[in-house]
Amino acid sequence: MFKKMLASIGIGGASVDTQLVDNRLQPGQIFHATIVIKGGDVAQQISGLDLALLTKIKVSGDNENYFKNHQLASWRLTESFEIKAGEIREIPFAGKLHPETPFTLLPVRNNQCQVWLQTGVDIDTALDPNDVDALDIQPTPVAEHVLNAMDSLGYVLFKADVEQGFLNTRAFSSTSGCYQELEFKPRSMGYNAVREVEVSLVCEAEQTHVLVELDRGFRGDGYQYFTLSNEASFGQVLEAFKANIR
Structure with missing residues (x-):
C-alpha cells in the first residue's frame, strides 16, 4: 500500500525513455525510435503514451518579448494498458518531422533555436513521467x-x-x-x-x-x-x- 501511495506521487513509479536511432535530422525527414517503458515498484495503469515535437518560440508581448514552447507535431503511441512492477516494454516507432521544423545546426553564435521530442505517459492518479530528447536539425x-x-x-x-x-x-x-x-x-x-x-x-x-x-x-x-x-x-x-x- 505504501509503495502504491509513493508511485501515485511519482516515487518508484513507471518511467519512459525514448531511444532515437539518430538525433541528427532534417525537416520532413522520417525518424526511428524505440520507446522503453519500465515498470516501477508496483503495477500501474497507463492511460496512454504520447510523443510530441516541440520548439521554443519568441512571442511579442505588450511590454516585452518572451519565449514559450510550441508544438509542431504529436503522435499517440499507445492507448491504455497496465505496466507490471519491474516490467520492461519496448515500442518501436517511426515518425516524420514537420517540414517547417526549424534548423538548429547553424553557423551563428547567437542561436536561439531549439527542437526536441518529448514523451509523456498518462498514468491514472499519478504524476506524468516524461522524457526529453534534443534534436540536431541540419539545414537541407x-x-x-x-x-x-x-x-x-x-x-x-x-x-x-x-x-x-x-x-x-x-x-x-x-x-x-x-x-x-x-x-x-x-x-x-x-x-x-x-x-x-x-x-x-x-x-x-x-x-x-x-x-x-x-x-x-x-x-x-x-x-x-x-x-x-x-x-x-x-x-x-x-x-x-x-x-x-x-
Whole structure:
C-alpha cells in the first residue's frame, strides 16, 4: 500500500525513455525510435503514451518579448494498458518531422533555436513521467545554398530565432504557427546600402519558399519572396538572391 501511495506521487513509479536511432535530422525527414517503458515498484495503469515535437518560440508581448514552447507535431503511441512492477516494454516507432521544423545546426553564435521530442505517459492518479530528447536539425541542401549565397554576397549570419505567427504571401503560406528568422548583416556598410536582411524559409517536399525582409536605410524597408526548387544548384540560389537583395 505504501509503495502504491509513493508511485501515485511519482516515487518508484513507471518511467519512459525514448531511444532515437539518430538525433541528427532534417525537416520532413522520417525518424526511428524505440520507446522503453519500465515498470516501477508496483503495477500501474497507463492511460496512454504520447510523443510530441516541440520548439521554443519568441512571442511579442505588450511590454516585452518572451519565449514559450510550441508544438509542431504529436503522435499517440499507445492507448491504455497496465505496466507490471519491474516490467520492461519496448515500442518501436517511426515518425516524420514537420517540414517547417526549424534548423538548429547553424553557423551563428547567437542561436536561439531549439527542437526536441518529448514523451509523456498518462498514468491514472499519478504524476506524468516524461522524457526529453534534443534534436540536431541540419539545414537541407537548398538551405545550405542559401547560407552560402548570403556569405558570397557579403552578409554574415549574426542571429537565428523562431517567432510566433504565420508567413503569408500571394504565393505561399506557412502552416506550423511559427517561423524561423535568419538575420544577416553586411560585412561592410555603404551609403544607402542594405543594413540588415532577414530570411525565412518555408520548406516543402519539392520546393522551398523564401521570404526576405530588407532594412535598406534611407530607402526604407522592403519585402521580396520567391520559390526555389529543392534540386536548385548553388549558382541558381545565388542568382535568385542577387536579384532580390538590392
